[in-house]
Amino acid sequence: MTKLDVLAFKEAGKRAQEACQTIQATETVLINALLNRVLAEDIIVQKNLPSFDNSAMDGFAFKYAERGQTLKIKATIFAGDRPEAQLDEGECYKIMTGAQVPSDADTIVPIEECPSVTETEVTIPEDIRQGNAFRPKGEEQREGNVLFSKGEFITPAHIALLSAQGIMAAQVYKQLQIAVLSTGDEIREPWEQASEDEIYNANAFAITSLLEKYGFAPTYAGSIPDDLDHTVALIGKLKSYDVVITTGGISMGDADFLEEAFIRNGLEPLFHGVNVKPGRPTMMGVMSDTFVMAMPGNPLTAMVNTFLLSLPILFKMQGSSRHTHDFVYAKNTKAFKMRPGRSNIVLGKMENGEFHVTRNNKYGSGMLTPIVESNALAIFNEEISTVGEEKVIKVICFDTLPLSQASTPIN
Numbered sequence: 015m016t017k018l019d020v021l022a023f024k025e026a027g028k029r030a031q032e033a034c035q036t037i038q039a040t041e042t043v044l045i046n047a048l049l050n051r052v053l054a055e056d057i058i059v060q061k062n063l064p065s066f067d068n069s070a071m072d073g074f075a076f077k078y079a080e081r082g083q084t085l086k087i088k089a090t091i092f093a094g095d096r097p098e099a100q101l102d103e104g105e106c107y108k109i110m111t112g113a114q115v116p117s118d119a120d121t122i123v124p125i126e127e128c129p130s131v132t133e134t135e136v137t138i139p140e141d142i143r144q145g146n147a148f149r150p151k152g153e154e155q156r157e158g159n160v161l162f163s164k165g166e167f168i169t170p171a172h173i174a175l176l177s178a179q180g181i182m183a184a185q186v187y188k189q190l191q192i193a194v195l196s197t198g199d200e201i202r203e204p205w206e207q208a209s210e211d212e213i214y215n216a217n218a219f220a221i222t223s224l225l226e227k228y229g230f231a232p233t234y235a236g237s238i239p240d241d242l243d244h245t246v247a248l249i250g251k252l253k254s255y256d257v258v259i260t261t262g263g264i265s266m267g268d269a270d271f272l273e274e275a276f277i278r279n280g281l282e283p284l285f286h287g288v289n290v291k292p293g294r295p296t297m298m299g300v301m302s303d304t305f306v307m308a309m310p311g312n313p314l315t316a317m318v319n320t321f322l323l324s325l326p327i328l329f330k331m332q333g334s335s336r337h338t339h340d341f342v343y344a345k346n347t348k349a350f351k352m353r354p355g356r357s358n359i360v361l362g363k364m365e366n367g368e369f370h371v372t373r374n375n376k377y378g379s380g381m382l383t384p385i386v387e388s389n390a391l392a393i394f395n396e397e398i399s400t401v402g403e404e405k406v407i408k409v410i411c412f413d414t415l416p417l418s419q420a421s422t423p424i425n
């Protein structure tokens with residue numbers, strides 16, 4: 015067994031991003047299932063937003079030139095009415111929020127700002143801005159404009175705008191076919207009975223649920239026993255998948271023959287070994303049309319690196335034009351240390367805009383509890399060994415989408 019030929023963390027991400035292929039297949043999906051999908055077409059504005067001049071307030075619509083006067087209330091306009099222009103000099107409309115403003119009024123005063131109001135008359139204040147509370151047709155979106163571009167990830171806000179346009183369905187990229195596998199004779203499924211000598215499979219469910227959170231639809235394809243021939247045969251059956259993600263069996267142990275099994279199936283490795291803690295044994299490569307991500311078996315490592323390294327690649331493959339992790343700047347609350355000479359991923363909790371390092375950065379890669387105690391991480395370059403109190407650092411929050419175009423989240 016030879017020593018891993020490690021690649022710098024930044025270079026590993028870059029190499030994988032360059033080698034992966036974006037899915038080409040598309041499908042039309044109804045609006046109720048569009049959340050977290052990626053648009054495969056531009057969406058053009060069909061209907062001006064708003065589509066008619068309307069009032070932002072309950073109040074009175076009048077000609078700006080007549081401000082400061084007492085005006086007769088000519089008509090009352092409700093949302094849904096289709097009013098004609100009918101004002102003579104000295105007249106105004108009583109108007110409700112969202113109701114159409116006729117073409118002979120240009121300013122609206124909210125009812126509570128009028129010095130006097132009766133059933134028939136209203137006094138308009140002198141100090142009002144022209145166009146106050148007036149929402150002109152098309153102020154938000156104009157017919158023919160590009161509303162959303164191909165490659166946009168659909169969030170609830172996108173769904174709101176599509177609905178506001180009367181758009182029922184959109185063309186999106188088909189979901190990547192992702193197979194998730196675990197390895198190891200010691201692994202038992204959570205529905206099985208594990209003895210003291212066995213461990214329950216955490217990685218498969220950690221990874222599938224993590225991916226599902228971001229809109230992917232992975233398939234758990236089972237656990238591979240520590241047997242080369244068996245593994246070669248099983249991997250051979252997964253070539254119809256766009257992505258295969260495995261955990262474990264990738265380091266230097268006698269039972270770590272996953273690389274060999276992939277290579278016998280035609281894998282061209284992009285790298286095996288990343289100069290990062292945790293995540294050193296990570297391997298990625300291309301096997302015909304399948305992108306392979308072989309993550310280390312230690313549960314904390316597998317989960318953190320699937321989030322940090324794999325997610326941006328998957329977003330790119332899924333057609334998302336924004337696929338890099340975004341970061342926030344945060345003040346570190348307590349000094350901590352790390353071993354230099356490799357990139358270090360440090361877990362922490364973001365609270366009130368400050369970074370609180372998890373367990374003084376002292377925890378094992380075989381644990382899971384530190385992830386539950388954290389909601390963010392920070393990555394540090396090889397030369398950094400200490401991070402002082404009060405130091406402002408770049409932090410990636412777990413719950414944000416990798417939707418930046420080109421950020422560099424590494425400190």
Ligand SMILES: Nc1nc2c(c(=O)[nH]1)N[C@H]1C(S)=C(S)[C@@H](COP(=O)(O)OP(=O)(O)OC[C@H]3O[C@@H](n4cnc5c(N)ncnc54)[C@H](O)[C@@H]3O)O[C@H]1N2
Pocket residue numbers: 018196197198200201213214215216217218261262263264265266267270292293294295309310311312313315379380
């Ligand atoms: N001589 C060396 N030994 C190790 C190195 C190294 O560079 N040289 N790297 C260490 C690092 S770092 C890691 S991380 C681990 C990763 O090794 P593998 O990817 O080969 O993983 P395994 O040995 O199969 O498992 C490691 C650990 O994780 C547990 N595990 C595996 N799968 C699951 C699962 N699905 N659910 C829960 N837990 C799982 C497994 O039982 C082991 O305890 O290697 C170091 N060694």
Ligand code: MOO
Pocket residue numbers: 290291292293294295310312315379380
């Ligand atoms: O990737 Mo290992 O878990 O670095 O420690």
